[in-house]
Amino acid sequence: MKPSDRQSAQVLIREILISAGILLILWVCMPAEGRCGDIYDQDIKPLSTIECARCHYPVFLSLKNHGGKHRQKCGECHETYHNFRRGLKWEDRVPACTRCHDTPHGDSPEMKACLKCHENAHAPVYSIKLSTIEPLCGKCHAKPAEQLSKYPSAHSDLSCTDCHHDRHGVIPKCTECHEEPHSKFVDNAHCTRCHPVHMPTNLNYGPHIPNDACADCHNEQFTMLKNGILAHSEMKCVTCHSDEHGNVPSCEDCHGKPHTEEMLKDHKACSDCHGDVHDLKPVK
Numbered sequence: 330m331k332p333s334d335r336q337s338a339q340v341l342i343r344e345i346l347i348s349a350g351i352l353l354i355l356w357v358c359m360p361a362e363g364r365c366g367d368i369y370d371q372d373i374k375p376l377s378t379i380e381c382a383r384c385h386y387p388v389f390l391s392l393k394n395h396g397g398k399h400r401q402k403c404g405e406c407h408e409t410y411h412n413f414r415r416g417l418k419w420e421d422r423v424p425a426c427t428r429c430h431d432t433p434h435g436d437s438p439e440m441k442a443c444l445k446c447h448e449n450a451h452a453p454v455y456s457i458k459l460s461t462i463e464p465l466c467g468k469c470h471a472k473p474a475e476q477l478s479k480y481p482s483a484h485s486d487l488s489c490t491d492c493h494h495d496r497h498g499v500i501p502k503c504t505e506c507h508e509e510p511h512s513k514f515v516d517n518a519h520c521t522r523c524h525p526v527h528m529p530t531n532l533n534y535g536p537h538i539p540n541d542a543c544a545d546c547h548n549e550q551f552t553m554l555k556n557g558i559l560a561h562s563e564m565k566c567v568t569c570h571s572d573e574h575g576n577v578p579s580c581e582d583c584h585g586k587p588h589t590e591e592m593l594k595d596h597k598a599c600s601d602c603h604g605d606v607h608d609l610k611p612v613k
């Protein structure tokens with residue numbers, strides 16, 4: 330081959346390669362629908378939660394930060410969305426709470442207006458405002474309301490939200506208001522062993538109260554009993570002082586008549602021979 334022929338062959342090959350390249354680029358750049366024939370002959374994958382979130386970022390943030398048990402995929406609730414057909418009401422466009430829930434707080438009209446309290450469907454608990462539910466505490470919590478009114482105490486003069494403040498469900502410590510209770514504050518549970526908080530003067534007196542709880546006010550008896558050497562020292566205060574604070578039993582309640590009249594006739598009390606009931610002494 331002559332050098333000039335070789336040169337023109339190389340030029341030809343180069344031009345063919347360039348044209349093929351351009352065609353390839355054109356093909357690649359062409360919209361997919363054009364490339365594949367019928368554009369409707371393909372499947373569309375549903376939008377993922379992340380894809381919804383790109384446009385509905387505030388909704389995503391609500392769910393992310395405060396969604397609680399509603400932190401589900403968008404599609405779990407929004408089976409259909411972007412329903413902009415003419416004539417549709419809002420309720421037809423978004424899921425109804427009752428699709429998944431019954432009416433958990435009863436069937437009265439005020440309890441069926443879900444979104445009045447659960448203001449944000451994407452943060453259903455977090456969005457409850459205390460001011461909205463304030464007048465309705467007793468409708469859902471009948472027992473505390475009933476106790477406060479049935480057993481008047483200083484707590485009955487407070488409103489529910491004086492104690493349960495800031496957010497629904499907050500439980501205050503007794504020491505928020507009682508700086509120096511008569512006994513050392515450990516936790517609410519210790520105080521409520523005796524004072525049911527919604528009827529604090531109605532002492533919850535019973536076998537669950539340990540002796541050291543009485544010691545705060547009756548240290549003398551507590552110390553005697555603890556240091557005693559006879560059988561009573563093994564007993565609980567509330568076994569003898571049972572049922573109600575201040576009850577005082579008689580020896581006969583438990584011991585019947587252990588001695589003859591004859592033996593007792595010169596003695597005023599059992600303690601003459603046995604010593605203090607909290608600190609029994611051996612008798613010779």
Ligand code: HEC
Pocket residue numbers: 376377378380381382383384385403404407409410411412413422423
């Ligand atoms: C490309 C952006 C975009 C994407 C992606 C998107 N949306 Fe929307 N969405 C909108 C716009 C715009 C509106 C109308 C907003 C308005 O009316 O204020 C809307 C309205 C809505 C509404 C209320 C009205 C109705 O009729 O549904 C819901 C519910 C909704 N979108 C859910 C979704 C869900 C679920 C997804 C994902 C599966 C999603 N959107 C994905 C932009 C988007």
Ligand code: HEC
Pocket residue numbers: 378381382385388389392399400401402403404405406407423424425426444450451
């Ligand atoms: C547990 C169910 C549930 C999930 C999960 C859920 N939604 Fe909703 N969404 C609802 C309900 C119920 C409404 C109607 C609330 C109303 O009427 O105020 C709603 C309303 C909407 C609205 C219109 C009102 C608004 O707040 O802007 C948009 C937009 C929306 N959702 C988008 C989404 C997106 C995006 C996701 C996922 C990131 C999602 N939702 C996840 C139940 C859900």
Ligand code: HEC
Pocket residue numbers: 396397398399405406424425426427428429430443444447450453454
């Ligand atoms: C598509 C179903 C669906 C819809 C619609 C729906 N929810 Fe739920 N919701 C659930 C599920 C599932 C749970 C979790 C239940 C569980 O684990 O006990 C839940 C839990 C809740 C909780 C407790 C949340 C928590 O974190 O403890 C509240 C409150 C609630 N939903 C209110 C609503 C309200 C109000 C609406 C309407 C605005 C609504 N839901 C709509 C499915 C739904």
Ligand code: HEC
Pocket residue numbers: 426427430431432433434439440441442443444445446447454457462465497498
């Ligand atoms: C008057 C206010 C109010 C209304 C109305 C209301 N809720 Fe509630 N709901 C609450 C409060 C307060 C809670 C307790 C939330 C918490 O755990 O702190 C609650 C809890 C829930 C729970 C979770 C606990 C449970 O009992 O299962 C669900 C689910 C729920 N609501 C669904 C609904 C639905 C559905 C409606 C409408 C039919 C509705 N709520 C109407 C105030 C309301």
Ligand code: HEC
Pocket residue numbers: 434459462463464465466467468469470489490493497498499500
């Ligand atoms: C619509 C019904 C409803 C209303 C109204 C309501 N609550 Fe509740 N509340 C609930 C539900 C449901 C729970 C969760 C119960 C559970 O987890 O056992 C709850 C939980 C609580 C708890 C926490 C209990 C615990 O053991 O941690 C307190 C405290 C409480 N509510 C006080 C209030 C006060 C105070 C009000 C009025 C400001 C109020 N609630 C109004 C339904 C309601």
Ligand code: HEC
Pocket residue numbers: 466467470473474477484485487488489490491492493500501502503517518521526527
């Ligand atoms: C003096 C403060 C105080 C007042 C007033 C008060 N509470 Fe409470 N409440 C508490 C404390 C403290 C607890 C926790 C008790 C415990 O740990 O046993 C509690 C517990 C609760 C609980 C959960 C345990 C239970 O007993 O069911 C509910 C519900 C509740 N309160 C509702 C109410 C309602 C409703 C009102 C008003 C009618 C109210 N409270 C008034 C301090 C108060």
Ligand code: HEC
Pocket residue numbers: 481482483484491492501502503504505506507517520521524526529530
């Ligand atoms: C939000 C404030 C507040 C909280 C929390 C609170 N109390 Fe009180 N309580 C008061 C006030 C105010 C009084 C009346 C004045 C006083 O005696 O200090 C009172 C009085 C009492 C009384 C005497 C009642 C009477 O009628 O003589 C007892 C007992 C009591 N509280 C126990 C408790 C216990 C136990 C707790 C925790 C479980 C508690 N309180 C939590 C505010 C509170």
Ligand code: HEC
Pocket residue numbers: 503504507510511512513514515519520521522523524532538542543574
């Ligand atoms: C062993 C039972 C018992 C326990 C536990 C107990 N208390 Fe008391 N508390 C009583 C008795 C009994 C009285 C009444 C004394 C009287 O009649 O003067 C009382 C009275 C009170 C009073 C009203 C009189 C006063 O001292 O101001 C308050 C307030 C009080 N207790 C708060 C508390 C707090 C807070 C706790 C937890 C740290 C607590 N109590 C633990 C039995 C108990």
Ligand code: HEC
Pocket residue numbers: 511538542543544545546547566567570574575576577
């Ligand atoms: C907060 C302090 C306090 C606590 C705690 C307390 N008491 Fe008392 N107790 C008193 C006061 C004050 C009296 C005398 C006032 C009265 O008669 O009600 C009293 C009276 C009594 C009496 C009657 C005394 C008599 O002479 O009639 C007995 C018995 C008694 N308490 C036993 C107990 C027992 C048992 C406990 C523990 C379960 C206990 N107390 C816890 C303050 C307390």
Ligand code: HEC
Pocket residue numbers: 540543544547550551552554561564565566567568569570577578579580600606607
């Ligand atoms: C075996 C039964 C028994 C036990 C256990 C007991 N007590 Fe007593 N307690 C009595 C009797 C009986 C009296 C009346 C004594 C009398 O009249 O001489 C009494 C009287 C009292 C009194 C009135 C004041 C006094 O000393 O007479 C107080 C306060 C008291 N007990 C507190 C307590 C405390 C606190 C405990 C626990 C640490 C306790 N008791 C354990 C039977 C018991």
Ligand code: HEC
Pocket residue numbers: 558559560561568569578579580581582583584599600603606609
């Ligand atoms: C709540 C019941 C109860 C009361 C009230 C009671 N005791 Fe006892 N006592 C017991 C028990 C239980 C024992 C040990 C078992 C037994 O010996 O029966 C005991 C034991 C004794 C013993 C023998 C102690 C020993 O270790 O050998 C004497 C003495 C005694 N009691 C005297 C009294 C006197 C005196 C009183 C009244 C001031 C009294 N008790 C009130 C329940 C009681």
Ligand code: HEC
Pocket residue numbers: 580581584587588592593596598599600601602603611612613
């Ligand atoms: C004159 C002194 C005296 C008087 C008063 C007295 N006791 Fe005793 N008691 C004794 C003697 C002595 C014993 C036998 C010694 C022993 O077993 O420790 C005894 C034993 C007991 C026992 C133990 C019985 C046993 O089986 O172990 C009881 C319980 C008892 N006395 C209760 C009482 C009661 C209750 C009173 C008041 C009604 C009382 N005593 C009054 C002297 C007395």
